[in-house]
Amino acid sequence: MADTTAERILEEAMTAFGTRGYEATSLDDLAGEIGIRKQTILYWFPSKDALLEAVVDRCADEVTYRLVRGLDGASDGFGRVDAMVRAMFRLAARHPAILGVLREVARLGPPSSTRLLARIEPLIERASAFLQAEMDAGRMQHHEPRLLLLAAYSMVTGMATEVDVLRAFGEEPTLPSLLRRRDELLSLLRAALEP
């Protein structure tokens, strides 16, 4: 990764937007961190908005890739939910900024949020259908599938991104702590979902 200039810009922008935020990241700062000039960024991406769009697309691809692997897992019932949650936390551990971008984009609202969600919606649809089928087959307790997904999404992004809040709740942003949070979330979901 990061061999071409455009790639380096994209990577660094994802980190910056996902941690500091979009408005709080100036093109000058971003260029400085990469070791180039702002105009080089504007050569590869015609505007800051366009850069954000590229970051959103990259981010959507990454999340899709992870989640599809979770959805394609062999297990049934809660096992697949387990696999998806683990996939997301693995993503959070390896590239924390990505979940930050999700949250940032949701905060910024349209048009970037529209763009991101349009790309992810098929996944929501698939996951929702899977949950519904499992519930109907009696392998899971009955809940509203989409709202269940929404709750799970909120918990994952919350427990993976809000460092200061975590600190107030007695959790440090370390890997062991992240794993503990993951296991606690899985334990909650298991209690709520397994028959």
Next chain:
Amino acid sequence: MADTTAERILEEAMTAFGTRGYEATSLDDLAGEIGIRKQTILYWFPSKDALLEAVVDRCADEVTYRLVRGLDGASDGFGRVDAMVRAMFRLAARHPAILGVLREVARLGPPSSTRLLARIEPLIERASAFLQAEMDAGRMQHHEPRLLLLAAYSMVTGMATEVDVLRAFGEEPTLPSLLRRRDELLSLLRAALEP
């Protein structure tokens, strides 16, 4: 409310910071919405940062007030959790921007996040102790209390604030939808917590 100028500024700033975000709200815009000049804002609050601090304090007071009422409720076991969740959703329905401020402050990081969390930490401590006691008494399933609180917090703020995400999950930002989300969240928590 909103009789004195300072009060009007505070109220409008809370709405703006909680919905559009801190950096995205300029003092000129804010003043325009109130119908005054920027310099009047700077007369009452020496700087934009100071205004944010005031908003944070006001927000912490509001949340504390609501949660304390939930914690002081008469019921035991899950009944009290139920009361607290309902209290937060009532807050979300009446003054949606407040939960937005919570999220925004968590995103901005120190020093505002430190300030907010210092004011709310006693509540976390109390709620945590309550949950632990209920679990020890066998009136709730065992979970890590602080992580459980963190999960609940994430779900409440997520399900109450992320309008665009909600829309992707098939929920409109209307009151009936909000109530449905609240009930779904309660149903999840009940399944995970009741013995």
Next chain:
DNA sequence: GTCCTTGTCTACCAAATGGTAGACAGACCT
């Protein structure tokens, strides 16, 4: 009436920011 305080406003300002115009150096083709 005079003075002081309070609250709001007009007039500016320095810094930062996204973006444009164009110079320039190297690679590549012919």
Next chain:
DNA sequence: AGGTCTGTCTACCATTTGGTAGACAAGGAC
């Protein structure tokens, strides 16, 4: 060698933004 294309840079620019200085009007205090 000469011309062209690509990628990066220097030099600017217009606008926005948080903040300062100070004028000015209203209202008490005496």
